[in-house]
Amino acid sequence: MAKLNPMQIYKLLPRTNCKKCGMTCMAFATRLVLREVSLEECTPLTEPGYKEQLATLQELIAPLLTAEETGIKLDEEICSGCGNCVVVCPVDAKSEPDTAYGKAARTSETVFRVENGIALIINLSKCRRFPPDRVNCRVCEQGCSAGAIEIW
Amino acid sequence: MKDTVCCGCSLFCDDVCVKVQKTELSSLGLCGLGHGYYEAVISSSRLNSPLLRASDGKHTPGSMDEALDKAAELLRRSKKPLLFGWSTSPNEVIQLGLEIARSVQGVFDSTASLEYGTLLQHGLVGGEANKVSLDEVRDFGEHVIFWGANPAESHHRLASRFAVFPMGDKIPEGRESRTITVVDIRETESVRLANHQLVLKGGDADIEILSALIHELEGTDAAPPDQVAGIPAIEFLSLGKQLKLADYVAVFYGNGLLHRPQTEATLPLLTKLVSTLNTEKRRCTLLPLIAYSNTIGAVKTCLAFTKQPFAVDFASKPPKPCSALDNIVSGDFDVALSVGVDALGFLPRPAARALQKLPLISLSSLPSLTTNHARVVLPTALTGVEAGGTVNRVDGETLTLKPFQSPPKGVLTEEQILTQLLQRITDSS
Ligand code: SF4
Ligand code: SF4
Ligand code: SF4
Ligand code: SF4
Numbered sequence: 382m383a384k385l386n387p388m389q390i391y392k393l394l395p396r397t398n399c400k401k402c403g404m405t406c407m408a409f410a411t412r413l414v415l416r417e418v419s420l421e422e423c424t425p426l427t428e429p430g431y432k433e434q435l436a437t438l439q440e441l442i443a444p445l446l447t448a449e450e451t452g453i454k455l456d457e458e459i460c461s462g463c464g465n466c467v468v469v470c471p472v473d474a475k476s477e478p479d480t481a482y483g484k485a486a487r488t489s490e491t492v493f494r495v496e497n498g499i500a501l502i503i504n505l506s507k508c509r510r511f512p513p514d515r516v517n518c519r520v521c522e523q524g525c526s527a528g529a530i531e532i533w
Numbered sequence: 534m535k536d537t538v539c540c541g542c543s544l545f546c547d548d549v550c551v552k553v554q555k556t557e558l559s560s561l562g563l564c565g566l567g568h569g570y571y572e573a574v575i576s577s578s579r580l581n582s583p584l585l586r587a588s589d590g591k592h593t594p595g596s597m598d599e600a601l602d603k604a605a606e607l608l609r610r611s612k613k614p615l616l617f618g619w620s621t622s623p624n625e626v627i628q629l630g631l632e633i634a635r636s637v638q639g640v641f642d643s644t645a646s647l648e649y650g651t652l653l654q655h656g657l658v659g660g661e662a663n664k665v666s667l668d669e670v671r672d673f674g675e676h677v678i679f680w681g682a683n684p685a686e687s688h689h690r691l692a693s694r695f696a697v698f699p700m701g702d703k704i705p706e707g708r709e710s711r712t713i714t715v716v717d718i719r720e721t722e723s724v725r726l727a728n729h730q731l732v733l734k735g736g737d738a739d740i741e742i743l744s745a746l747i748h749e750l751e752g753t754d755a756a757p758p759d760q761v762a763g764i765p766a767i768e769f770l771s772l773g774k775q776l777k778l779a780d781y782v783a784v785f786y787g788n789g790l791l792h793r794p795q796t797e798a799t800l801p802l803l804t805k806l807v808s809t810l811n812t813e814k815r816r817c818t819l820l821p822l823i824a825y826s827n828t829i830g831a832v833k834t835c836l837a838f839t840k841q842p843f844a845v846d847f848a849s850k851p852p853k854p855c856s857a858l859d860n861i862v863s864g865d866f867d868v869a870l871s872v873g874v875d876a877l878g879f880l881p882r883p884a885a886r887a888l889q890k891l892p893l894i895s896l897s898s899l900p901s902l903t904t905n906h907a908r909v910v911l912p913t914a915l916t917g918v919e920a921g922g923t924v925n926r927v928d929g930e931t932l933t934l935k936p937f938q939s940p941p942k943g944v945l946t947e948e949q950i951l952t953q954l955l956q957r958i959t960d961s962s
Contacts (some may be wrong), residue, residue, distance in 0.1 A: 391728065396771055398778060406676055407728060409710040433713060462564035463685065464693040481707060483671060483699030484548045485562025498568025524698060524708065526685040526725040 385410040386443060386523050393434045393441075395425045413442060415516055451510045453521070455502055456529045462498040465524040467491060472507045493521065500529070535937045539563055540621070540826050540917035541570035543927035544667075544688055553918075553938060564689035573898055573915055574938075580900060580912035581941045592910065597945065604894045604909045605957035611868035613848070614639035615857060616889075617898075618874035620648075620825035622947050623922020623934060626832040627827075629951035630844075630872060637957050638848045640866070642857035643831040644874055646843040647881075648823050651791055653842060655800040657819065662807050665783070665818035667694070667928045672701035673816070676779040678714045680803065681739070681789025682822045685722035688927075691822070696785065697726055703781070712775050716742065717789055726877075729772045734763030740795055743802035744768065749773040750809045782810050787822040794885070823927055825874065830925040862886050870894045870946060875901035896947055912948045914940035920947065 390410035398405045402422045404412070412512040420426070420442060424437045455466075467473055467486045474481035476490035486494040494503050505511075509518045510532070522530040534550040541563070549562035556574050560568050573579060583600030584592040593602075598632050602900055608614050616634045619627045619641050627643075636642035652658050670677065679697050684691040692698055702706040716728035716736060724730050733742060745761040750773060757766045774780060784807060790799055803819070810817035823829070832842045839845045839852050846855040860866060861884045869876070869891050876893075877885045878901060895907035903908045914920040919940040940946065945953075 384871075385909070397773075405709070407712065408706060411709050456816050460565070461685070461689050462566075462568065463689040464562070464564065465698055468693040468698040483627070483694040485546070487548075487550070487561055495562055496562070497558070498563055498565035520708075524726075526722040527691070 385414055386519065387414050388523075389441065390414060390438065393438050394423060395431060395512060397425065399425060411520070415518055417516075435453040439474045452533055453502065453508060453510070454510065454531045456498060456517060456531070457499050457501075458529075459527050460499045460525075460529040461527050462495045462500060463525075463527070464495050464500070465526065466500055466530060468519045469524040470507060471520070472504075473516070475508070476504075534559075534561065537937065538566040538917055538924075538934050538935070539570065540924070540930055541567035542688055543823050543826050544694070545826065545924060545926045545932050546690055546694065547932060548694075549558065552639065566689055571918065574888050574918055576899065578900055579941065580904065580910065580944075581900060581914060584907070584910035585903070586908045591896065593871070597911075597943065600909050600911055601950070601953050601957060604911065605954055605961070607868045607892055607894060607908065608633070608637045608639070608870065608954070609958055609961060611637065611639070611866075613860075613866050615861065615869040615891075616872070617643070617857070617868040617869060617876050618872040619643040620645055620828040620831040621873040621916065622831075623916060623920070623924050624827070624828060624830045624834045625922045626872070626947040626951060627831050628838065629948065629955060631835065631838045633870075633951060633955050633958065636851070636935045636955065640844070640846045640848075640855060640857050640860065641835065641839075642844045643828070644825050644879060645828050645832050645835075646857060646878075648825065648828055649821075649832055649842065650844075651796060651800070651820055655804065657800060657804060657821065662811060662817060662819045665928060666930055667691075667696075667926070668930075670783045670818070670820075671695045671699050671704070673703045673781040674711060674783040675700070675703065676712045676776060676782045676870060678712065679723055679727075679781065680716045680734050680784060680786040681718075681791070681793075682785045682787030683717065683721040683723045683789070684785070684787075684822060685726065687787065687824060688822055691785075692723075692726060704907065708800045711777070714772060719789075729767070729768070729775070731764050731772070737795060737798075738762035739790060739793075739799045740802060743799060745769060746773060746776075747806050747809055750776065750806075753757045776810060779806055780815055782815065782817040783820045784817065786819070805824060818926060827924045829927060829929055830923070833925055833929075858884050863887075866891060868892050868894070870896075871903050871907075871953075872896045873913075875903045877902040877906060888940055896950060900942075911950050912944045913950065914944055916947070918933070919944075922948065 387410040394406045435524045473491040522532045534552045539546045551560040582594040585595040596798045698708045704710040712725045714729040715724045716731040741762040807819045841854045844857045845852045893907040894909045895904045917934045919932045921936045
C-alpha cells in the first residue's frame, strides 16, 4: 500500500480551518488517511482555485481503498524512548486511558510500552490494522519523529 | 518496581518506575536518556571511595575523613575559592553550597550563568508570559512553537507528555487539536513533528522571519515579499493566519536561538512576537528549554539566598554579582570546588583550561574529566535514587525526590558531604 501521511494531505487542503467538515483541516487529514471521512466532505475543495489540489488529493487517496497485507516494525536501535507512540495509539488510550494524557504506559495492556529506555510492541494483535478493525491507522508511525516505526 | 522521579533532564518525569537488582536495571516509561541516567547505579565505573592525589600525581584511595579534611583545608586556606556546578543537585545541596561560599568568602556560580544569563539580560524570565506550567501547555497549548529548540533530541518526552501529543482540558483530540510549528536552521527530528516546518536559510534568518511575522500579526497593507529567509510567502502567511486564529500559543526556544552571533537581536524580537500575540483573547507563553536538570532550582535557591540568580562574590558584604567565568579565565581563583556537573567538560575551552590548573575538589558519582584532574574526589550518592531533596522542573514546578535505596558502602550524599565540609570549615575558624 502506498505510504500516505496526514501531513501530505494537510498541505493540499484549503488549510482555513473553516470547519465545514465538522473539524479542523489537520483532523480531517488524519481521518481521511484512516478512511473515517471522505474527501467530498471538504466542500471548499470544489470552489474555484482548488482544482489541482483536489485532483492530487484524489490520486493520493486512491490506493487507500484497497488495503490488504500489513505489519508494523519498530527499530529498537533508533528508538529514543520518547513515548510518542504510546500516547498517540488509540488502542493504548482505550487500554490505559492515562496514556492519552501523556503518561507512561505501566500495564501490560497497551500496544506499545517503553521498557528500559526503548519502546516495545507488547500486544501487536491489538493494533487496529489487524482484524477485526482493519483500519488504515498510521498515527504511531506518524508520531515517531525518530523514524523508528515502519508500517506496510 | 519502585515509583521514581527521573533526574535525567529538566523534565523530571514522575510517572516512571525502576527496579534495581545488583547488576540489573529495569525501567518502565523512562526514555533512553533517563534509563541511561539510572544505569549509573549498576555501573562498574561508579566511584566508591574518596580519592586523593599523591605527590607523584596519581590518585590513591583515602578515607572519607582524610578527604574531607583535605578539602576543608584547601577551601579554608584559599584566598579566592570558586564553588561551581550545582544544577544537577537538589536545592538543599545548593543551599549548603551557598553557605559554604559565604563562610569561605568565595564565589558561588552555577552552570545557569551560561545557560540562563542571556535570558535574564533580555527579560525573558519573570513576566506573565514566562509564568507557565507544562501542564498548562498540555491543557491549552493549541498552537505550539519550537524555535531553535529540538526537544525530540534534548527533552525526549516533552512532546509526548506536554507539548504535542497528549490530550488536555481544551485539547480534546491530542495531536489533532494542536498546530505545531518548528523553526530551525537545520532539519532536526523535531521538524518532523510539525505542521509548519520552517527550515530557515541565511545567517540573519531568525531576525528576518521574526520581523516578518510580527509585521504580519500587527496587520499590514503592504504586499508580502515572495519569500523570507528561504520560506515562501504562502508558508509564513498561513502560519500568521493560524496564529491569529489560536486562543493559546506556547513558545519554546532553545540553543539554536541562544548561542548564536545574532542572539542579541533575535531575543528582543522573540519577546516582541510573544507580546504581540498576547491579547485580551489570546494567551501566549514563552519557556526556554534548558538542559541541566535543576538549573531552575539553582537559580531560585541562589536568588533566595543572595538576591542574585548566579555568579555571586561573597568577599563583599552584601555579596555582589560577578562574572565568575571571566574570573576563571583571568586566573583569579586559587581553588575550585565542583559539584555534580563535570565543570571541565562543560565550561568553554579557555575557562576549562584555566580551571584545570587549579587544585580541584570534585563531588561526583561517576568518573569525569573533572574527577580525573581533581586533587580530592568525593564520591556521591545518585540523586533521585540514593539521595533525595527538592528540585524545580524547567517550568519552575517543585518536585520532591525520594531516595529508594542506600548508596554503596563508603559513598555519602552530596548533602552529607557538604554538611560535614561546612562543619569542618566553621569549626576551625
Ligand atoms: S471543510 Fe475542508 S477546509 Fe474546511 S476545515 Fe474541513 S478540511 Fe479544512
Ligand atoms: S497503527 Fe496500530 S499500533 Fe499504530 S497507532 Fe494505529 S492502532 Fe496503534
Ligand atoms: S515514537 Fe518512535 S522513538 Fe518514540 S518511543 Fe515510540 S518507537 Fe521509540
Ligand atoms: S524526558 Fe528527561 S526526565 Fe523524562 S525520562 Fe527522559 S531523561 Fe528522564
